Amino acid sequence: MAQTIMTVDDSPSMRMLLRAALGKMGYTIIEAEDGIDAMEKLSNNRPDLLITDINMPRMDGFGLIENVRQDDSWRNMPILVLTTETSDEKKQRARIAGATGWIVKPFSPDKLAAAIRRVLH
Template sequence: MTKAILTVDDSPSLRLVLREALTDAGHRVVEAEDGIAALEWLASNEPQLVITDITMPRLDGLALIEQLRRRDDMRDIPILVLTTESAPESKAKARAAGATGWIAKPFDPDKLNSAIRRVTH
């Protein structure tokens, strides 16, 4: 069985759009509504890739990325940030935390899947 892509976003509608775009491209998808839920799933699973929003309750995307990069088993897993924030300082913070790439919302499914292919192959 192929490893899942973990999507982390507090918006149910965005998780739905992501799930449709990713499953249409043949990916298996697991969803988490924030960083805490993501960490709970990641305690016993290893994803192919993590796609995370930045602004979320309980544990935001930057804190999630930082926590994952401190783990030996997550150090090399690609992490894409999917967010409405586009300020250069936000991108710099995400890179500094350990993000692999950045995708702006609203996203184009073809561009998203192209970015996934680039970071997972």
């Protein structure tokens, strides 16, 4: 069965770009437009991986990662941050919140695929 990835980004264009790239790799995709939307969709979906942006309205990527990690049932789900941000301070914040990895945009589909393969088993 195809593995499922939840993508979280407030930009419809970025969600489309991710849908195209991940769809080609054969993954099933669930989309959310911010942290709140993602938390709601996680209550009735079981994705194998979460890919999230950082800068989003209502609940940003940091808030989302913290909330997800508070729930024991999501302890083992890998979380990749995909963002234009590059600062070490923000990376550390994501690491402490419980992120699995950090990818700086713009991404090439090949690099994204390699990062996903590394965290999905």
